[in-house]
Amino acid sequence: MKLKGGFTNYGEVIGVIMLDTRFPRPAGDIGNARSYDFPVRYKTVQGALPVRIMGDDPDPELLEPFIAAARELEREGVKGITTSCGFLAPFQRKLAEAVNIPVFASALLQVPVASALIGKNRTVGVFTERRQHMNDRHFQGVGWSQKDLRIHVQGMKPDAKFPQVYIGNQTELDFDVLRAEMEDMTRDFLRDCPDAGAIVLECTNMCPFSTFIANISGLPVFDINTMINLFMNASRPRVFEQA
Template sequence: MQQTLGILMLDTRFPRIPGDVGNEKSFPFPIRKKIVRGASTERVVHEHDPALLEPFCAAARELEREGVAAITTSCGFLAMFQRELAAAVRVPVFTSALLQVPQAAAMLPPGQAVGILTADARTLGDKQFAGVGISGLPLAVYGMEGTGFGQVFVGNTPELDRAAAERELVAVTRRMLAERPDVGAIVLECTNMPPYAHAVQQVSGLPVYDITTLARFVMDGLARTTFD
């Protein structure tokens, strides 16, 4: 029997297409979702609302009681709660794709930085970076503010033009690479970005990591098989 990944979900209405953390087709293992009522993108992304910590911890404990093998979240900004959520349960917790930044940075030659593509670069910063231990690493942070992508996933609207979202993400990637030629790897903070990871890699030619690559890493470690 396969291990199940628990996902702490924001309270949203936008579409979750294959590749998105909230879509069952995004993973080669079962997922179990738990919506944290009232946890809007506004409260998490813009307000960094500390009042949400206990509801998220309570939902994590529920998932643990329901038998999940590990727990993640549907928003990388919840990196600000990484330590507290990990302490709340006895199963592995990985709140954000940003946890891959140290590994990506360690694989790069001196002088190169990790590019971070985020839902909103204006509000991603010290709280999230400190939560996952990446403060002080060489980073290039670029966001989707002012785009249709941002309007859907931060503004929480129900209609998504997938082709337009991909074009916008590619455009931001191109701008990042033009302005920061030192970027040697890319981490997609936003859990709604994995559907476009292939396009980002095609335009950049760089390693691209996101919440799905981290989830597979964690779940593979929890379900080792023999080499026969």
């Protein structure tokens, strides 16, 4: 068997471009390597604080550092690149054009898939921390518009602890408090959107709570982890033994 080299490290198929954060990341969060059954490679963009991303658009001055990080990950041998914040959706096209490997900058890429699965008479819920900042520029950044798909954007309550931890970049969190907020958010969504058919979590920090959301809603829940695992299955197809 002959092996081809060219890199220093091997086996890290997924590269993750991380914001510059210090908040805790429980299992299930994209920034916790124990969230995956395979090794991932991380690259932090220094100065990419959550407050510079969580607005009507990400800070445009961060685009070039993100492109540089994507190119570094490509040189280091990863086969696909994602990011740690769904609000980076407006960077999707530029990041994808900057490298020669697939890029999926935001879980919002899955909304058209979820919509197609449930049909035109049902609604896809998009869960986000700050509803007022999520707009069609984020959606158009990943190739679709709220004018074309039936969606309902569900945000958190103004006094919720969740945004205080993650957008505020705090160094401690209470998992049980955040779980209760996510469960309340799910119930609010079901009340506000009686024709709900699926949920997409824009926020990568919501992933540790996907199971609780699914249990309460009874709906399929898509997040950045479902997308990462989809890419892994596509990049490394299962080998079938023939009888």
